[in-house]
Amino acid sequence: MPESNDLLAVLIDADNVSPARIDAVLTEVARFGTASVKRVYGDWTKPHLRGWKDAASAHVIQPIQQFDNTTGKNATDSALIIDAMDLLYTGRFQGFCIVSSDSDFTRLAARIREQGITVYGFGERKTPESFRNACDRFTYLEVIDAPKESDAAEPATQPVAKADQQRLRTDGRLVIALRVAVSTAADESGRANLSPVGSLLRKQQPDFDSRNWGYAKLSDLIRATGLYDVKVQTNGTVVVAAKPKATAKAP
Incomplete structure (x- = not known):
């Protein structure tokens, strides 16, 4: 069972997660421990990521700039993976929270678990099964919060209705x-x-x-x-x- 004093590293893929979701994600993360490190990765020169400026500031999340130097290659994913491994080798963390719907993080999640560290995944229902199963626990963003209707970057979703x-x-x-x-x-x-x-x-x-x-x-x-x-x-x-x-x- 997770302990409230567990130190967690929260790593967010801005290309795959709307800033409208981050408040609910961090509330959920708090159930598992203390978010000692919070970083969000993206190419902040891209217009569609502008919404992250206020969200990162409000939640004291460190934005990590990563330019796409080559077309067709996801440099953001690579930067997140490299940082995750650096943090893993410090031996300071009891858990990693990977916030993304991208299957590219499947091997990262598996590698962290090989070290005996818990991995909490957060992503949309479209997240490939391989990444979901590579985590110790995976939470769908749709069930922890419905984005505000005023957020143009993310269409509002309805709460999940109770199944009969x-x-x-x-x-x-x-x-x-x-x-x-x-x-x-x-x-x-x-x-x-x-x-x-x-x-x-x-x-x-x-x-x-x-x-x-x-x-x-x-x-x-x-x-x-x-x-x-x-x-x-x-x-x-x-x-x-x-x-x-x-x-x-x-x-």
Whole structure:
């Protein structure tokens, strides 16, 4: 589990992330630790990146200038990767936050994890599976915030609507992931504490997040499937157990 005093390096690919998203991203990052280093990479001579000036200043993010010296080559990605490796070798950080929807960072994420350091990825739903799976945890930008309508650089998105029971039960990937996680974490009585269930789900699927289905809490998502009994014990521990097939039928 992440510790609030973990030191994190936050590296942002400006070409792939709108400045309208950064407030929500940093709020999410704060759940995992302290953003000791915050850098955003881009060619600031490009008009479409002008919006980052105010955002970087407001959040004390260091802008790193990287000119595109050769057409067709992404110098920004290379600069971010080089800095990430330099920071990794300092041994100061317990986690790296890579904010991008670009698959070019797949190998970087894998290399950092080889060092035993946690990688948190942030990107849009279009992010390739290879990069998502290379992270310990991947969060979709669409579920943590909807950009303001006044931001012309990023169209406003609607909050994720809660999926109903029918939709949840027909989501094969979700149903299988829940079944495996609960059965693996369960004791002899068939009951499993919610915390290890959540950990197992994220190990199976780094992009697993109850908010992807419109639920703020994992317990609410599991309860909404109608397949499990979810109870809070007197000590506050949340326990999950599969319902008998006869009672798990949809109403």
